[in-house]
Amino acid sequence: MNVRSRHDAIVCSLRRSGTTKIDALALEVGASRRTVLRDIGALRDQGYVIHSDVGRGGGLQLDPQSVQTNARLSVPEVFALLISVAAMRAAGNLPFSELADAGLAKIEKALPADRIRDLRRFLDCLHIGQLSPLQDLSDMGTMVPELLPAFETAFLGQLMLRFDYRDAKGRKSRREVEPQAMLILPPLWYLVGWDPSRADFRHFRMDRISRVEAVEGTRFRHRHVPFEDDVCPYSELQARDRAGHV
Amino acid sequence: MNVRSRHDAIVCSLRRSGTTKIDALALEVGASRRTVLRDIGALRDQGYVIHSDVGRGGGLQLDPQSVQTNARLSVPEVFALLISVAAMRAAGNLPFSELADAGLAKIEKALPADRIRDLRRFLDCLHIGQLSPLQDLSDMGTMVPELLPAFETAFLGQLMLRFDYRDAKGRKSRREVEPQAMLILPPLWYLVGWDPSRADFRHFRMDRISRVEAVEGTRFRHRHVPFEDDVCPYSELQARDRAGHV
DNA sequence: GAAAATAGTGCCAATTCCTGTCACCATTTG
DNA sequence: CAAATGGTGACAGGAATTGGCACTATTTTC
Known part of the structure; x- marks a missing residue:
């Protein structure tokens, strides 16, 4: 024994x-x-x-x-939980969110120290907005968990992201952008990227992204993210999305 | 070393x-x-x-x-995480929620078997609604994590719940009800209880509950919960809440 | 008040498990 | 082929765990 x-x-x-x-x-x-x-x-x-x-x-x-549980989680799983709880708290102070935070804090502490730093840097690129009123989600696709590793790699290593994008009108294109931030406007998520070929910032809805990869050896500088919680209102982005301009 | x-x-x-x-x-x-x-x-x-x-x-x-983490969580923490992710999923299919689920599944599996059964029974009493449009939350209080153990004990053991309640008009009273269900209408939570002294169901907003305790030796039978996702619309409850009738 | 039942602690020898050393094998690269 | 590298088995010595014993403290029962 x-x-x-x-x-x-x-x-x-x-x-x-x-x-x-x-x-x-x-x-x-x-x-x-x-x-x-x-x-x-x-x-x-x-x-x-x-x-x-x-x-x-x-x-x-x-x-x-x-009685305690001793679960063994992978880093993407921890990250998904972190995002979930963060997004939920942004939706309003639900009960027991302090407890959930305490649990997450324990999980975080159990990670290697440098991994925690990475996670925090990644979370810094995340902007979480208020609850949005219900909108038409009939064309909302699904997001695959396979996105996460590529996103993490790209955000942490400041590498270009290459992916297929299907815009509001159904047109497909292959993009290559510098990932600048992620926006959460439940239930929608957006990637904010700087598109060098167009020399402009672009918003991409996550559920329309597929075949994503971080491009090796394409280090770039973070620009000023054109998105301040109190300057550019989320409602503007939502309006543009509804108008099919995202 | x-x-x-x-x-x-x-x-x-x-x-x-x-x-x-x-x-x-x-x-x-x-x-x-x-x-x-x-x-x-x-x-x-x-x-x-x-x-x-x-x-x-x-x-x-x-x-x-x-790379994995090995966190040691208490049961209330696991439960809080479960609720968080469940509520978030009800808010719309966020990305990475599958990952969060996978993580939670691992956490659950690490719990003792009988504890899992308890958790599931407790979760069965939980009804999670759609996102509600923003409403006036100026009078919204805070919910304390200390509620959870008493709630769990009461729901699992089918014991009466005794607590202080402050209604919409600020009147305070001490209640004793049979806990029947919990409703989540982010960002608000409600307890559905059968009040024997009034011989009727009552809804209580969680943030107005305090000094809660499960009363020993008061076993009761679960009645039919007067709340079906598709029958009684949440909007009705929300309207009554806004009118100060909860 | 005495006796029994019970948790808890300190100490030391015995046992078990971990570690380092060494010899050796398999595979890849130049 | 030789060098560089990961991988395995055996065994002695050392470190950690375990068991036994004596002892203390507290509560219940008679």
């Missing part, structure tokens, strides 16, 4: 039976009384709340609120 | 430099070549994708996509 699996077995047993005695636990997991006591201490250090009553009829009791 | 911190150091070093040789790694982390090889094996078992090229100019390469 491994240390890890023994800890799991102890937590499991404590969860099943309301109150358990140390000797019973020792018998169950096949370890000595002393070892089980050490394990209990380790579990408490890990944050499990285990009450103990001494004397006859005493024993150990696990506070079910303190 | 601990096993754990050595693993971290190796992952970090592999992330920094594109391709690294085992002997260089051994020198860097202050362990022997054999130990580093064992560590690499362990990391691969943990899911890290580490490519290796033998021969001159070879070395190790870490697939950045495979």
Whole structure:
């Protein structure tokens, strides 16, 4: 019996039976009384709340609120969760968002330090707007998760993004732009890019982007993002989108 | 140097430099070549994708996509994340929500089985509506995370909920109701409860609830929740809320 | 008040597991 | 072929975990 699996077995047993005695636990997991006591201490250090009553009829009791999960997430998954919670908070202060934040903070802390810096830089390129009134979404496509790695690479390495774009009128074209920012106007997302061939900024709706890739060896400088929360109102972009100009 | 911190150091070093040789790694982390090889094996078992090229100019390469985080979350935190992502998806199909779901699925799987069942039952009591047009939120209060444990206990154990309520006109009262459902109409949340003393269903805005507790030993039967997504439109509730009748 | 039951701690020997060394193999590059 | 590199197996020594014991503190029962 491994240390890890023994800890799991102890937590499991404590969860099943309301109150358990140390000797019973020792018998169950096949370890000595002393070892089980050490394990209990380790579990408490890990944050499990285990009450103990001494004397006859005493024993150990696990506070079910303190049961914890140990999930292993990939970086894109963490990032998706971060975006979700951030977007939700922008939609208004939902209940329990503090709790969700606390959870995310823990997840972030578990990442390598340099990865956290990357994430924050990427998040800095993200502008999240207010809830938009419902609009016609009949032609809204789907966004594929495969976008994320390419976007992350391009934003962090300041590389050109190359992708297929289908505009409001259904015309297809292959674009190559310098990614400057991402805008979230639930339920729509936009990429703000500087198009060198047109020498202008362009907005692209994410659901119309496909076959995206970061182009190696095309380092560029970040320009001033033509988008300030309080200067350029989101409503303008939305109006242009509705008019088919995005 | 601990096993754990050595693993971290190796992952970090592999992330920094594109391709690294085992002997260089051994020198860097202050362990022997054999130990580093064992560590690499362990990391691969943990899911890290580490490519290796033998021969001159070879070395190790870490697939950045495979970097993982190992966060330890409490059950309320998991629940808050679940609610966040569910609410966000109801707000429209945001990008990367599939990724967020995948992450949450992993987190859920890491919970004890009976805890998952509880979570699902609790989520079943949750009705998530469409985005509501912006409305006047000047009087919107804040919701405290301390609500969640009491709510969970009450919903799962079918216990009465007792709390202070401040209605639209600012009148305070202490209520005791059978919790039937929760409604999310971003950014507002409502509790649907059966009030025995009034023999009727009542809606309570979450941000007006305080000092909440689940009352022990008051088991009740779930009644038919007077709320069907397609029958009773959310707009009706919103209209009543605006008129100060909630 | 005494006895029994229970959690908890300190100490030390025994055991188990981790680490380093070495020999060796397989593959690629020049 | 030789050099450079990742990878595996065996084994001795060292580090960490475990078990046993004596002991303390508290609560319940008689």
